Amino acid sequence: xxxxxxxxxxxxxxxxxxxxxxxxxxxxxxxxxxxxxxxxxxxxxxxxxxxxxxxxxxxxxxxxxxxxxxxxxxxxxxxxxxxxxxxxxxxxxxxxxxxxxxxxxxxxxxxxxxxxxxxxxxxxxxxxxxxxxxxxxxxxxxxxxxxxxxxxxxxxxxxxxxxxxxxxxxxxxxxxxxxxxxxxxxxxxxxxxxxxxxxxxxxxxxxxxxxxxxxxxxxxxxxxxxxxxxxxxxxxxxxxxxxxxxxxxxxxxxxxxxxxxxxxxxxxxxxxxxxxxxxxxxxxxxxxxxxxxxxxxxxxxxxxxxxxxxxxxxxxxxxxxxxxxxxxxxxxxxxxxxxxxxxxxxxxxxxxxxxxxxxxxxxxxxxxxxxxxxxxxxxxxxxxx
Amino acid sequence: xxxxxxxxxxxxxxxxxxxxxxxxxxxxxxxxxxxxxxxxxxxxxxxxxxxxxxxxxxxxxxxxxxxxxxxxxxxxxxxxxxxxxxxxxxxxxxxxxxxxxxxxxxxxxxxxxxxxxxxxxxxxxxxxxxxxxxxxxxxxxxxxxxxxxxxxxxxxxxxxxxxxxxxxxxxxxxxxxxxxxxxxxxxxxxxxxxxxxxxxxxxxxxxxxxxxxxxxxxxxxxxxxxxxxxxxxxxxxxxxxxxxxxxxxxxxxxxxxxxxxxxxxxxxxxxxxxxxxxxxxxxxxxxxxxxxxxxxxxxxxxxxxxxxxxxxxxxxxxxxxxxxxxxxxxxxxxxxxxxxxxxxxxxxxxxxxxxxxxxxxxxxxxxxxxxxxxxxxxxxxxxxx
Numbered sequence: 001x002x003x004x005x006x007x008x009x010x011x012x013x014x015x016x017x018x019x020x021x022x023x024x025x026x027x028x029x030x031x032x033x034x035x036x037x038x039x040x041x042x043x044x045x046x047x048x049x050x051x052x053x054x055x056x057x058x059x060x061x062x063x064x065x066x067x068x069x070x071x072x073x074x075x076x077x078x079x080x081x082x083x084x085x086x087x088x089x090x091x092x093x094x095x096x097x098x099x100x101x102x103x104x105x106x107x108x109x110x111x112x113x114x115x116x117x118x119x120x121x122x123x124x125x126x127x128x129x130x131x132x133x134x135x136x137x138x139x140x141x142x143x144x145x146x147x148x149x150x151x152x153x154x155x156x157x158x159x160x161x162x163x164x165x166x167x168x169x170x171x172x173x174x175x176x177x178x179x180x181x182x183x184x185x186x187x188x189x190x191x192x193x194x195x196x197x198x199x200x201x202x203x204x205x206x207x208x209x210x211x212x213x214x215x216x217x218x219x220x221x222x223x224x225x226x227x228x229x230x231x232x233x234x235x236x237x238x239x240x241x242x243x244x245x246x247x248x249x250x251x252x253x254x255x256x257x258x259x260x261x262x263x264x265x266x267x268x269x270x271x272x273x274x275x276x277x278x279x280x281x282x283x284x285x286x287x288x289x290x291x292x293x294x295x296x297x298x299x300x301x302x303x304x305x306x307x308x309x310x311x312x313x314x315x316x317x318x319x320x321x322x323x324x325x326x327x328x329x330x331x332x333x334x335x336x337x338x339x340x341x342x343x344x345x346x347x348x349x350x351x352x353x354x355x356x357x358x359x360x361x362x363x364x365x366x367x368x369x370x371x372x373x374x375x376x377x378x379x380x381x382x383x384x385x
Numbered sequence: 386x387x388x389x390x391x392x393x394x395x396x397x398x399x400x401x402x403x404x405x406x407x408x409x410x411x412x413x414x415x416x417x418x419x420x421x422x423x424x425x426x427x428x429x430x431x432x433x434x435x436x437x438x439x440x441x442x443x444x445x446x447x448x449x450x451x452x453x454x455x456x457x458x459x460x461x462x463x464x465x466x467x468x469x470x471x472x473x474x475x476x477x478x479x480x481x482x483x484x485x486x487x488x489x490x491x492x493x494x495x496x497x498x499x500x501x502x503x504x505x506x507x508x509x510x511x512x513x514x515x516x517x518x519x520x521x522x523x524x525x526x527x528x529x530x531x532x533x534x535x536x537x538x539x540x541x542x543x544x545x546x547x548x549x550x551x552x553x554x555x556x557x558x559x560x561x562x563x564x565x566x567x568x569x570x571x572x573x574x575x576x577x578x579x580x581x582x583x584x585x586x587x588x589x590x591x592x593x594x595x596x597x598x599x600x601x602x603x604x605x606x607x608x609x610x611x612x613x614x615x616x617x618x619x620x621x622x623x624x625x626x627x628x629x630x631x632x633x634x635x636x637x638x639x640x641x642x643x644x645x646x647x648x649x650x651x652x653x654x655x656x657x658x659x660x661x662x663x664x665x666x667x668x669x670x671x672x673x674x675x676x677x678x679x680x681x682x683x684x685x686x687x688x689x690x691x692x693x694x695x696x697x698x699x700x701x702x703x704x705x706x707x708x709x710x711x712x713x714x715x716x717x718x719x720x721x722x723x724x725x726x727x728x729x730x731x732x733x734x735x736x737x738x739x740x741x742x743x744x745x746x747x748x749x750x751x752x753x754x755x756x757x758x759x760x761x762x763x764x765x766x767x768x769x770x
Contacts, residue, residue, distance in 0.1 A: 051715060051720050054721035057706075083710070093711055094711065304468065305468060305472070307473065326435070326472075326480075329435060329464045330436060
């Protein structure tokens with residue numbers, strides 16, 4: 001019996017067969033016994049170390065973020081999952097009562113930690129903070145996520161690097177299946193859902209095989225992993241388009257770590273329901289801002305006398321209360337308020353385009369919305385064959 | 386005719402003659418034609434570069450900050466006072482419609498800038514940012530503050546270093562008088578008040594002389610400068626107690642750059658009405674938090690499992706929504722939210738003790754409040770002879 005209910009309100013099909021955008025409602029049991037509703041498609045802000053960087057949870061609420069992501073690897077190292085559990089769980093610790101999805105820690109172990117050594121049992125790695133030695137296994141990943149008390153628990157998988165040979169990808173897939181089976185034996189808290197992860201690199205037939213293997217297991221829903229790790233956006237989008245329909249249509253589909261605004265648009269079109277990415281907050285800290293007319297580098301000298309609104313179409317605190325000139329000044333001076341106001345804007349932008357897409361899907365005007373998205377930004381809409 | 390109205394609602398006297406605490410209402414014309422009211426005694430948060438570090442202006446409003454400080458030296462260098470004026474003035478630039486006091490730039494030129502050379506005409510200095518050469522004169526200080534459009538403009542003075550010989554202090558005082566005269570000739574905007582600054586180092590007879598000289602000039606009110614620059618707190622408090630009664634009782638008295646919570650208490654007792662200090666925000670960024678029971682270093686390991694409230698007596702966002710353990714975690718991880726939540730708490734603390742002192746003065750129970758302040762913190766109340 002799968003946990004959480006998912007209702008697809010509408011699915012579109014276009015003449016080319018490449019648009020399968022859908023709008024739905026995903027309901028989770030809730031860590032506090034109060035069911036939580038997520039309207040899909042939806043973007044999940046990333047709260048790596050128990051905070052979405054520079055943004056408060058009250059602001060996240062105000063921005064309309066319905067679900068956020070927490071990182072198992074980071075929270076295991078600091079402050080420690082057992083400590084978080086003693087302090088009442090991650091929701092209470094970080095003062096966020098909405099749903100939280102935690103990743104498995106696998107991706108960070110491979111990409112961020114030092115000197116990782118992988119075997120069939122698990123991964124040994126060195127902390128990126130102090131070099132101390134640690135070992136993750138599928139069981140420990142479940143134990144950590146159980147202690148954190150997140151609403152959605154991700155299976156511990158092996159994400160092969162990019163580029164990777166077919167053999168490397170096959171080996172990682174075989175491990176991912178075995179690790180998934182082991183993780184499934186670990187009992188979670190009653191409110192926690194589990195998502196399996198499809199790997200397969202950039203090999204379509206391996207994606208197909210991985211989807212077959214994973215969807216045969218009793219997960220509550222499925223994610224597409226191993227993308228957006230260095231391949232071109234075109235290739236990423238192609239793999240997402242190929243893989244999404246291989247996942248059950250009656251469960252939410254989550255594309256991990258994606259991406260740029262145009263990636264969200266194309267992958268919503270491919271039938272993806274959930275996304276997460278550090279891009280809106282990380283780019284905000286680097287002064288790169290997303291607007292309805294395209295990207296802006298706020299550090300550019302041309303904004304120093306620009307008393308205008310950052311994004312004329314945006315109603316966020318940053319756009320309505322501060323000028324481009326002020327935002328540039330804060331950035332140039334290295335002021336803490338810079339990261340904060342920029343993050344609020346970029347998150348608002350991401351959440352807004354998702355909201356607009358959902359409304360467009362429900363109104364049968366998604367293709368027009370997509371055209372207008374590209375036209376306003378003066379970037380070319382991808383062509384499919 | 387002095388600008389701004391100041392009404393003293395109550396002045397206390399105690400048996401020792403050392404408490405002259407007073408509560409008042411200070412009304413300014415307002416940069417937007419709307420009169421602004423400041424309840425005194427009052428603490429002014431410092432917004433060095435057009436932002437109170439890590440805190441938004443909406444939060445400052447919510448905290449009850451009625452007036453903030455801006456730094457002439459910093460804003461002259463970045464983004465430039467003429468730019469701020471073109472962009473509508475400092476209030477509009479930083480989105481703060483309450484009163485702003487700007488310092489003269491003198492203190493930073495002496496303490497922060499490189500290789501300063503002082504002569505009777507002004508000060509030549511190197512920017513602390515890029516080493517570029519600049520020159521401040523009393524006239525330029527007025528021009529900058531006029532362009533920024535602050536509500537209170539400080540006279541350009543020479544603050545002698547600590548320690549300084551009597552001769553050094555005398556020379557600085559003589560310059561300060563001449564510079565004050567020159568500054569007074571520079572026309573400000575109609576809503577702008579000017580404050581003169583009393584110098585005199587740690588020499589009581591020079592403080593008396595400076596007070597005589599400055600109060601003879603047509604300033605709207607007066608500040609005590611040149612304290613809290615390295616001398617002991619006892620000496621600072623003694624000088625403030627000596628100098629405050631030398632200033633007109635019917636105008637607000639501003640003690641520049643002070644100080645610790647106990648300094649505020651003792652200097653309110655001495656009859657000071659306005660204070661500013663970077664301590665609440667700077668210490669917040671270093672993890673040092675002020676509470677009703679004394680200071681806390683949140684980085685201390687003993688807080689890592691402390692799910693309790695930072696300050697049980699405080700109702701700020703930080704105290705009501707987050708635990709000590711979480712605040713420690715944010716600090717240890719170097720998260721942006723740390724500086725923000727810590728600053729909100731420390732500013733709340735500073736503003737709250739000022740509010741409590743004001744209420745206690747009006748209720749004739751300031752001495753009891755002062756006793757209880759020291760008892761709760763288990764620090765000794767200063768003794769006077």
